[in-house]
Amino acid sequence: MTVVSFVGAGPGDKDLITLKGYRRLKDADVVVYAGSLVNPELLGYCRQDARKFDSASMTLKEIIDVMTNAVKKRQKVVRLQTGDFSIYGSIREQIEELRKRGVDFECIPGVSSFLGAASQMGVEYTVPEVAQSVIITRMSGRTRVPEAESLKSLASHHTSMVIFLSTQSIRKVVRQLLMGGYSQETPAAVIYKATWPDEKVVRGTLMDIADKTSEANISRTALIMVGAFLGKDYTYSKLYDAAFTHTYRKGIKNVEE
Structure with a gap:
């Protein structure tokens, strides 16, 4: 069969x-x-x-x-x-x-669209010493979300966050995230139809992302991305650090030795 x-x-x-x-x-x-x-x-x-x-x-x-x-x-x-x-x-x-x-x-x-979105924007959800966890979630609506997984509750972790199926309620999303502990200066972005020919990207902070999204006429088929990973602060990883040894690289000797 x-x-x-x-x-x-x-x-x-x-x-x-x-x-x-x-x-x-x-x-x-x-x-x-x-x-x-x-x-x-x-x-x-x-x-x-x-x-x-x-x-x-x-x-x-x-x-x-x-x-x-x-x-x-x-x-x-x-x-x-x-x-x-x-x-x-x-x-x-x-x-x-x-x-x-x-x-x-x-x-x-x-x-997944959340991976396509990050690739299109050239960002990494897990920036060393900035963010090492990603929360994928949605706002409660006709399909209920468990209370323990409310945006307000999840926001308290201050991780990188990707919010599906919620752009039509972005102002409520922002309110929940602010109540949960994110600051108004937290970087945010909305990406409409990531990787499609008519893709749109809106960048801002939690202070202005709702207004910018409305001005761009985006209300569905979009992801909301929130967190410090979108900001200017970053730290290089240890993976390719010449002074950092691991199984496949024993370190670089001093050329004067």
Whole structure:
């Protein structure tokens, strides 16, 4: 029996799908894709005779039915998810339903939008002695967030933070972050559709990022990035320090010796 291949589509740029994901997409008989978020150019990798289903208007049952029926016919099925499906990908419920029906699956990871965003901006979330932890979260809305994971609570750690699915409420986001302990001078950025041709980047601080985002007409399909990693302060790592020894480098001898 064939399997359902869950494939992370990457952050937007059609070339940022993995080679393994591309191969599955190219060979697929049936593709169920997240049409509201996946770059439609990715469908150009499919065979012309492949059947394509946009899941934006489908229910969970309809999605599972399409995939299950195709597998029963020994057809190759790709479930094309946004970014990397391990973050806000809603694949757990799909996997559980496939298991109930005895359908096997595989998961092929992709490049998350939070990684694409950092690459486009040329920043590193973990700057030595500035920030060594990253919190990936979202603001509570129609999908509830556990109270212990509220933005106000998480902000108390002052780590690098990436906030998904919350740009439409950025003023509330900022208020929660300030209440949690970030200062108004904390660097912040909003990146709309990272790696897409129509990408937009807004930089500022928690004092003005909401106004700047509004002026740029960004309200969805964007990430909010907050933390000192976006600032001017940085420290070089020990990894390439000539005076720092490790397993692969014993140190550089004094040339005068």
